[in-house]
Amino acid sequence: MNKKNITVEETYASAVENHKKNNFKIAEELYKKILKIYPKHFDSIFLLGTLAVQSGKIDIAEKLFQKAIQINPNHANVNYNLGIIFKKKGENKKAVTHYQKAIKINPNFVEAHNNLGVVFRELRELQKAKNCYEKTIEIQPNYPRGYSNLGNILGELGESEKSLRCYKKALEIRSNYVEAQQNIANFYIRKLDNTEKAISESYKALKMHHDTSKFLNQRISLYRLKHDIQQAEYLSSKNYMVNEAKLFQVTGNKILKHKVNKEDGNKLNPTILLNDDEIKSLLPYYKTHYIYQTKKISSDCINPEKNWQDVEEQYFNSPNQIIYIDNFLSDKALKELREFCLRSKIWNEEYKSNKYLGAFSDKGFISQIHLQIAIELRQKLPKLFGPYALTKFWAFKYDSTLGKGINIHADFAKHNLNFWITPDEYNNDKNGGGLKVYDAIPPKDWTFQKYNSNPEEIYKFLNDSGAKCTNVHYKFNRAVLFNSEYFHETDKINFKDGYETRRINITYLFGDRHEK
Numbered sequence: 001m002n003k004k005n006i007t008v009e010e011t012y013a014s015a016v017e018n019h020k021k022n023n024f025k026i027a028e029e030l031y032k033k034i035l036k037i038y039p040k041h042f043d044s045i046f047l048l049g050t051l052a053v054q055s056g057k058i059d060i061a062e063k064l065f066q067k068a069i070q071i072n073p074n075h076a077n078v079n080y081n082l083g084i085i086f087k088k089k090g091e092n093k094k095a096v097t098h099y100q101k102a103i104k105i106n107p108n109f110v111e112a113h114n115n116l117g118v119v120f121r122e123l124r125e126l127q128k129a130k131n132c133y134e135k136t137i138e139i140q141p142n143y144p145r146g147y148s149n150l151g152n153i154l155g156e157l158g159e160s161e162k163s164l165r166c167y168k169k170a171l172e173i174r175s176n177y178v179e180a181q182q183n184i185a186n187f188y189i190r191k192l193d194n195t196e197k198a199i200s201e202s203y204k205a206l207k208m209h210h211d212t213s214k215f216l217n218q219r220i221s222l223y224r225l226k227h228d229i230q231q232a233e234y235l236s237s238k239n240y241m242v243n244e245a246k247l248f249q250v251t252g253n254k255i256l257k258h259k260v261n262k263e264d265g266n267k268l269n270p271t272i273l274l275n276d277d278e279i280k281s282l283l284p285y286y287k288t289h290y291i292y293q294t295k296k297i298s299s300d301c302i303n304p305e306k307n308w309q310d311v312e313e314q315y316f317n318s319p320n321q322i323i324y325i326d327n328f329l330s331d332k333a334l335k336e337l338r339e340f341c342l343r344s345k346i347w348n349e350e351y352k353s354n355k356y357l358g359a360f361s362d363k364g365f366i367s368q369i370h371l372q373i374a375i376e377l378r379q380k381l382p383k384l385f386g387p388y389a390l391t392k393f394w395a396f397k398y399d400s401t402l403g404k405g406i407n408i409h410a411d412f413a414k415h416n417l418n419f420w421i422t423p424d425e426y427n428n429d430k431n432g433g434g435l436k437v438y439d440a441i442p443p444k445d446w447t448f449q450k451y452n453s454n455p456e457e458i459y460k461f462l463n464d465s466g467a468k469c470t471n472v473h474y475k476f477n478r479a480v481l482f483n484s485e486y487f488h489e490t491d492k493i494n495f496k497d498g499y500e501t502r503r504i505n506i507t508y509l510f511g512d513r514h515e516k
Helices: 003-020 024-037 042-054 058-071 076-088 092-105 110-122 126-139 144-156 160-173 178-191 195-211 222-237 245-259 276-286 308-317 331-343 368-380 455-465
Strands: 219-221 271-273 322-325 349-351 356-360 390-398 415-420 435-438 469-472 479-483 487-490 503-510
Touching: 003 024, 003 042, 024 042, 042 058, 042 076, 058 076, 076 092, 076 110, 092 110, 110 126, 110 144, 126 144, 144 160, 144 178, 160 178, 178 195, 178 390, 195 368, 219 222, 222 245, 222 271, 222 276, 222 331, 222 356, 245 276, 308 322, 322 469, 331 368, 331 503, 368 390, 368 503, 435 479
Parallel strands: none
Antiparallel strands: 219 271, 322 479, 349 356, 356 390, 390 503, 415 479, 415 503, 435 469, 435 487
């Protein structure tokens, strides 16, 4: 073997080692160095593609995988990764083609069967999806994801008890499988007939999340760290004793002071690299489980003084199924719900593009008050909510100094109820900060991915279809009720900087858009 080959082999080994250690920049440079010598070095092209996927560079990854497949069209992993790329881009038919080819090359490719099931589910070919998940379990009987996904399909096919058994089987195989535990929580949340069980199962999912918390690639987002320091300071200032909060504040503030450097003028670095000592100091607080237990409310949670029959008629008689309801919650419910949002360590979902945080009903964002609101909606507005199951509910929290609101999208439900619980005094723009709803639904051939992640194409569709926009301004304790299939987006937000001042919206979804 000549010296040139030895150099390439050594470079490739070093690239792979750095790739495994998440030293992405070094690995990328080494793969590219090899390709300058051997432009058709298959492994470097393929792994450079996987690196691009990990870095969120989907278009670059697609080009690399297409190049790899020209060199070796019968490579199962390349076809599998192209399936992933096309699924991310909302091109589900192409995703199906590549997943099926990967399976043809390697019939026991469990992940390819699973991902093919995911695409079939989105295409509403539920029986095909069910077959895929059953195949994963046949190939690998101890495959927890297969059981969890099969449970989802069985639930949609009306076999709810079988679905619950699948979720429990997934947890038997992997006791800390958060997704399966969330599915169990959703099972009870949808039924609304055992609120204590729904709450306890959701809290189990949150505790699993906390127990398994870790820093991905030793990094943390600035908006996440800022929020969590402010929450820890809030809890301490109110004498709510939460383990490790003090140490977390000290370490976190030091990181903000010494590591958050300014780039391009006033643009703050969005991610922070942590060393091992910093991780050791921060992680115990992230693993601490703390949820505010709301006080019992014997009276109504949604405003008892409002004529809800009139509200229901107003919605059905509205020309475009968009209305807003002021003074939505009772004073007691509103106070408890706001305290729950401020105190509970539930804000675990990060939305990196617009830099806001989320909390979901199947992972800790739940209490008797949350569920009582859903029950009362079905009781007081029976024509509107009665025919449909509660799908899920969630909350988003925004820091308008670092990020912005939700991009334009549509949801998968029948009815969307969105309400706001941050006092008006914290809103710097009284004519903004609310919700923009467009009276148009996605074309039937659009995938969920497409109508949730392609703003340019969505705006073009809205313009071409002549959709009208209803802009509902932000107001404390105001709810917006609309057809959940309508495209909608957060209006420009401008709230005061601070912890209690952050804009918080809560959303309830009822029904499935595929229901007739």
